[in-house]
Amino acid sequence: MIHSSLTQLGAALRAKKISSVELTQSYLDRIAQLNPKLNAFITLNPEMSLAQAREADTRFASGKVGALTGIPIAQKDIFCAKGWLTTCGSKMLHNFVSPYDAHVISQFNNAGAINLGKTNMDEFAMGSSNETSHYGAVKNPWDTTRVPGGSSGGTAAAVAARLCAAATGTDTGGSIRQPAALCGISGLKPTYGVCSRYGMIAFASSLDQAGPMGRSAEDLALMLNVMAGFDERDSTSLQRDKEDYARDLNKPLTGLRIGLPKEFFAEGMGADVAKAVEAALAEYKKLGAVIVDISLPNSKLSVPVYYVLAPAEASSNLSRFDGVRYGYRAPEYGDLADMYEKSRAQGFGAEVKRRIMIGTYVLSHGYYDAYYLQAQKIRRLIAQDFTEAYKHCDVIMGPTSPSTAFKLGEKGDDPVQMYLSDIYTIAVNLAGLPGMSIPCGFGANDMPVGLQIIGNYFDEARMLNVAHQFQLATDWHSRTPNL
Amino acid sequence: MSLSLADVEKVARLARLAMNDQELQAAQAQLNNIFGLIAEMQAVDTKGVEPMSHSQDLAQRLREDVVTEPNQREAFQAVAPQVEQGLYLVPQVIE
Numbered sequence: 021m022i023h024s025s026l027t028q029l030g031a032a033l034r035a036k037k038i039s040s041v042e043l044t045q046s047y048l049d050r051i052a053q054l055n056p057k058l059n060a061f062i063t064l065n066p067e068m069s070l071a072q073a074r075e076a077d078t079r080f081a082s083g084k085v086g087a088l089t090g091i092p093i094a095q096k097d098i099f100c101a102k103g104w105l106t107t108c109g110s111k112m113l114h115n116f117v118s119p120y121d122a123h124v125i126s127q128f129n130n131a132g133a134i135n136l137g138k139t140n141m142d143e144f145a146m147g148s149s150n151e152t153s154h155y156g157a158v159k160n161p162w163d164t165t166r167v168p169g170g171s172s173g174g175t176a177a178a179v180a181a182r183l184c185a186a187a188t189g190t191d192t193g194g195s196i197r198q199p200a201a202l203c204g205i206s207g208l209k210p211t212y213g214v215c216s217r218y219g220m221i222a223f224a225s226s227l228d229q230a231g232p233m234g235r236s237a238e239d240l241a242l243m244l245n246v247m248a249g250f251d252e253r254d255s256t257s258l259q260r261d262k263e264d265y266a267r268d269l270n271k272p273l274t275g276l277r278i279g280l281p282k283e284f285f286a287e288g289m290g291a292d293v294a295k296a297v298e299a300a301l302a303e304y305k306k307l308g309a310v311i312v313d314i315s316l317p318n319s320k321l322s323v324p325v326y327y328v329l330a331p332a333e334a335s336s337n338l339s340r341f342d343g344v345r346y347g348y349r350a351p352e353y354g355d356l357a358d359m360y361e362k363s364r365a366q367g368f369g370a371e372v373k374r375r376i377m378i379g380t381y382v383l384s385h386g387y388y389d390a391y392y393l394q395a396q397k398i399r400r401l402i403a404q405d406f407t408e409a410y411k412h413c414d415v416i417m418g419p420t421s422p423s424t425a426f427k428l429g430e431k432g433d434d435p436v437q438m439y440l441s442d443i444y445t446i447a448v449n450l451a452g453l454p455g456m457s458i459p460c461g462f463g464a465n466d467m468p469v470g471l472q473i474i475g476n477y478f479d480e481a482r483m484l485n486v487a488h489q490f491q492l493a494t495d496w497h498s499r500t501p502n503l
Numbered sequence: 504m505s506l507s508l509a510d511v512e513k514v515a516r517l518a519r520l521a522m523n524d525q526e527l528q529a530a531q532a533q534l535n536n537i538f539g540l541i542a543e544m545q546a547v548d549t550k551g552v553e554p555m556s557h558s559q560d561l562a563q564r565l566r567e568d569v570v571t572e573p574n575q576r577e578a579f580q581a582v583a584p585q586v587e588q589g590l591y592l593v594p595q596v597i598e
Binding site for chain 2 (some may be wrong): 042082109115116117119169211212213226252255256258318321323327328339342343344345347348349353354355356357358359360361362364365368373374376377378380381384390391393394395396397398399400401403434435436451452453476501
């Protein structure tokens with residue numbers, strides 16, 4: 021059962037071959053057995069999960085069911101879920117039991133899905149290896165001495181190890197796509213504004229976007245159907261007609277124009293990654309696609325631009341953590357300022373503090389024009405490169421990450437080295453475009469390689485089609501680690 | 504460009520982060536590395552380019568000025584570090 025697709029699970033539930041309680045319990049048992057090895061979950065609450073499952077089972081009796089009714093879905097611990105401990109990977113929120121649901125969570129609840137637990141993540145989603153979590157690093161299921169990627173590393177590891185049917189992630193600079201690549205699963209970051217950010221703990225608000233992570237493109241389509249939708253509580257949520265993201269899955273790819281940015285295939289990409297990506301492109305040609313050479317000349321500026329914009333927004337967003345209304349408060353302090361300073365110093369980890377300081381500096385008096393404004397202008401140049409490229413192609417492809425999963429501790433104390441591991445994913449967030457990663461082979465040390473597929477605005481259905489056709493022709497996505 | 508120890512100290516104060524001398528020195532080295540990475544951006548000619556904050560360039564939505572939130576004080580204060588009679592407690596601010 022644990023290797024079934026969402027479609028198969030839904031069919032089994034509707035045919036009453038299995039109950040949601042039985043299915044949920046079987047995942048909980050698997051988590052109890054394997055999570056000590058992987059540390060993919062921060063919080064489990066079997067009682068609440070099973071209560072939801074019992075409710076789902078009564079829905080089957082009454083007939084009011086959807087594609088995800090009764091199916092256990094794990095939630096990244098960045099999403100506030102009522103009654104659930106919601107830590108965002110931080111000591112700052114070690115005792116925060118959310119009094120409300122994020123929009124994405126209520127969409128799943130309304131669909132009758134089961135919240136299976138809260139997955140581990142880099143603290144406040146700041147990291148590319150899951151090593152900044154206050155709750156300990158997540159281990160990659162393919163090799164537990166390696167990182168799962170980040171920041172949605174707990175989700176990626178949980179899906180890869182089949183500890184849940186599918187799960188949610190968030191992506192500010194690659195946090196869905198990079199861990200999906202490193203763990204050999206599929207993940208999609210939608211166009212900015214497609215999924216509501218309400219109740220999703222903010223990191224960099226102009227870049228943050230929720231998305232599904234799962235074992236196949238087909239599963240992602242069913243997940244996105246539930247997650248997407250207008251929400252007036254998010255001021256950047258887009259008002260669009262409801263769409264079925266699975267509608268184009270079975271279209272042939274004949275004539276599909278795949279753009280290859282020459283900048284993505286230059287120095288920096290590992291030879292093993294290049295080999296797997298090239299093999300995937302050859303497969304696409306067999307499926308009828310044509311390759312178009314394109315250029316994204318400003319994409320090389322993505323990392324510097326991102327490390328101005330994201331910390332600037334983070335320093336503002338994280339100013340709400342002051343030890344007054346919720347979260348961690350230092351045990352001893354003098355006056356009010358001392359209470360703020362000690363609570364924040366003790367509640368935040370090193371990487372979060374680093375980014376708050378970068379952001380505070382670039383927004384401080386006298387530096388705003390030189391940093392924040394300049395970065396926002398270059399951001400437009402980066403977005404315009406994509407607009408130009410899409411005149412000549414339908415989707416853009418390349419590697420998701422320059423290397424396969426690295427060793428835990430390998431990038432240790434050098435933040436710049438860690439930042440560069442997101443070199444292929446960040447431009448997509450800056451432009452607000454949808455991007456995804458699907459497994460396309462194995463590289464050095466038999467670790468998974470991800471193929472990145474970047475679409476034009478609102479082209480998620482086409483991207484899922486492009487990914488699904490590849491997954492019909494190959495079996496990389498159905499390979500699972502030995503645990 | 505590089506940040507002096509005094510710059511880092513000022514930033515830590517603005518960010519309300521208590522840091523000892525050792526932490527300030529470590530932060531100085533790391534921030535200067537990161538600003539080395541960021542420096543690449545300065546040479547780009549952006550004359551006449553509009554700053555971009557949202558890919559769809561939307562105007563902010565407005566709504567009627569009416570009460571939309573129910574009172575949930577008890578639920579919200581249940582997760583507060585220190586409350587008394589419905590009020591959040593902090594150290595005395597005014598003598």
